[in-house]
Amino acid sequence: MSDEAPDPRRWRALSVCLVAGFMTLLDVSIVNVALPSMQAGLGASSAELSWVVSGYALTFGLVLVAAGRLGDDRGRRRMFLAGLALFTLTSAGAGLATAAWVLVAVRLLQGAAAGLLSPQVVGFIQDLFDGRERGTAFGLFGASIGVSTAVGPLLGGLLLAWAGLAEGWRWVFYVNVPIGVAALVYAMRVLPADAASPGRRRPLDLVGALLLGVAVVALMLPLVLAERDPAAAPWWLLVVAAVVLAGFVAWERRAKRVHGLPLVDLALLRIRSYAVGAALGTTYFAGFTSIFFVLTLFFQNGLRYTPLEAGLVLTPFAVGSAVSSALSGRLVSRFGTAMIVVGLGVVLVGLAVTDVVLRVTAGAPGTGWAVAGPLLLAGAGGGLVIAPNQTLALSEIPRSSGGTAAGVLQTGQRIGTAIGLSLVGAVFFGELSGSGDWVSAISDGLVVTVALVAVAFLLGLTDLVRSRRAPQVAGAR
Template identity: 35%
Template sequence: MSTSAIPLEECTLIEQTEAGRSQETLVHPHRWLVLAIVMIGTFMAILDIFIVNVAVPSISKELHTDFSSIELVIAGYTLAYAVLVITGGRLGDLYGYKRLFMIGIAGFTLASAGCGLAATIPILIVARVIQGISAALMYPQVLSIIQVTFTGRERNIALGVFGAAMGLAAIAGQLLGGILVQANLWGLSWRPAFLVNIPFGVLALVGSSILLVNQPKPKGRMQLDIMGVGIVTITLLLLVIPLVDGREIGWPLWMIGLLIASIPFCALFIWYEQRVTRRGGTPLVKLALFKQQSFAVGMVIAMAFFAGNAGFLFVFTLFLQVGLGFSPLHAGLTFLPYSAGFFVSSLLAPRLLPHLGRGILSLGYITTAIGVFLVLTFILLAGSSVSSWILTPALIIQGIGQEFGLTPLVGSIVRRVQGQDAGAAAGALSTAFQVGNILGIAIIGLIFFFFLGTQPTTSAHTTQYIAAISGTLPFIAALNLISYALVFLIPHSDDEKEKR
């Protein structure tokens, strides 16, 4: 499976220099086809975080299960993905990005078939966990492959496509899930929401076997930091489990204890990784990456940005479907203007980036905040008569801001990362994305339900949902304003310095 139809010799080896450091990069003759193939993996991994949300009622009805079991269907994927993605990134550095990408795609495709064919809820939960594990192996390789395949302006374009694919997949999950569930294809109800992955997974697997190149093995002796894997896995479990399940079970003391325990375990992980580095070993996460100000600040921005985005998608979907009584399809179509704004700005961002530099991030976050406040304004003005059409202008503006704030961010974070650390950096960045998503759903959800004063059932009146979303949206806008302020801590790139 690791044999490549594109021999390594057909790739041109060039040396790229930035900020006084040299970095060897393989220039692939079919690099844009490579990008298209790995974008399939990116889209699938992000899509499956969100697509299942609109299928929950149908799954619960057909498999005769309670809401706590459905929570495991959602959380099983998220937990496995978030906990193992750092390890997946480092495994790519050690054993090859192509090999890990193909293993991840194959596992993800088979697990998607398992989800679609599941006859009982335990089988569905296990298949979702396998999906999450496979996504953790596959997803960080995408950023690594971009980092070692593209150079200069082409790399910025490729990273822009990567960011656009992430954002569009998150939005498309709501829309595509609603369409597939509502269509009830061949009487399969919710199952096509998972089965749709199979043809794309097969395409990505075949394409990657032909087009991807196994990068040269890293110089020197490198091995997986098993103890680091164990410590970071425990740390992330202690952090993620309470954030995913705490609200549903009423935040008992033991759950709060798990959350607090994640802090000393995080400190233990940092100490241990420093110890491995001092002894000349290969740490799971190269902490020296965080000495790069663009990387460290960018990681914080990523968590704040993704928290705001995931939190908005979560509570706004609840508001539309439960509060306003929209069908899954109607709710999904309401996000179309959001998607349209995102798509249009994804075409503009690569052209604006050379002129605005990091300023495009500032523009993105302030535009998103304005869009959120406009959504709030239109809801307050329309009240229970609010419709998809009324919300359209605000959602377009918000979508434009989201893209400007996402696509250039990835490039700003990884632009100084060396090729041999691409997997570790991709794993850390992917973890920041996932932790941000989970924090957003947990914290923004907690604020929403505080204002709502009840669980998301039809017993709550529409006016209660209007009050809840109105109280929550300013917090989402605040996260974008925090990201806006942090942008000024990102150092200017070499190109920006030359222009000043």
């Protein structure tokens, strides 16, 4: 707990951080329902549409760690404002795009802006809050993650229903502009000023940033390209990723030994709470985000729901996640890892019941209503996972490394998302191309999703058991 008096503007600062974080994550999911509109309005090819989605995810993940380090060293407020301004500008540019290649290029920049912005949100929470207040703040942040991911299809459907198929996709991006401008003005008023550096600013480890960037791109590129066509993905890049990542680790160890200024202090990974939280978050996001991918495709393309109707189907998940996330942040200090394990168990039950319901109804009228209950349950479970896991993972991280630690944590989440979408997409489209049966395809996809969440559940359960045994062993000694 810090001895300094808490910043009186901390809750207002949190509100603008949550708005900015919500926008960056909303743009991951809202675009999916607008792809047919982009194809109609711009004449985009399937490859270009794929890059509109995957390019954003790729550059988002690419800059997270370096952006977190810049926030730690050069000023979190400065990096936040720069990222928010660039995100707002590129949102306007995406909406104004006159050709598919222009839209792809702007989406790459927009993803980089999101990656610059996102670690600063977590860093501010680390800086401004302590104790139970920090848990509450992370709970609200977790709610924004869950809601933004689940509500994207609904908001996209509303915008398309209002603006029409030909031009409706532009409003998916335009909606960020007035919100971004207002948030930028408000952020300049309420975000705390960056502390003046007493001496020369620490230089950024450019070699480390380059090595990590190459490793992330080489790892994520085949994964994001494999969502619809696994056979065409450049899987050889995974070997490149492993080699470059090994080089990155060796370089960071050398940097720590020679001048003490690595991009990532690998000692962070020796902190058990952080290492477990990073691993659990990566595996959970692999299952969590793929849910919306396959369900949106199933209802919109398989059952011919409109984008708005498909979005409404996923709304119960968003509602359950929002409510339980807000509550879990206040309870994490009391229940700790046990609450995360319970949440993961509830998610497993909700998704398993969703699969059973889809098999039983077999796409009959009313299927959307039939899955509302289990999706609400799964969302409520998910709200007990994201915020508490982030709170516990960062609980032992010093404030001076908060942005970097958040960047590493969120890079793992982005990689987990890419892995999940690749695996679920391969199974989903493989079954669909073989049998043409949408019900079988969605069921097989959900089985993979359940398996990924089950891995996260086992990780959490193992950590819980080990933590319960540790005091007993210490006492026995």
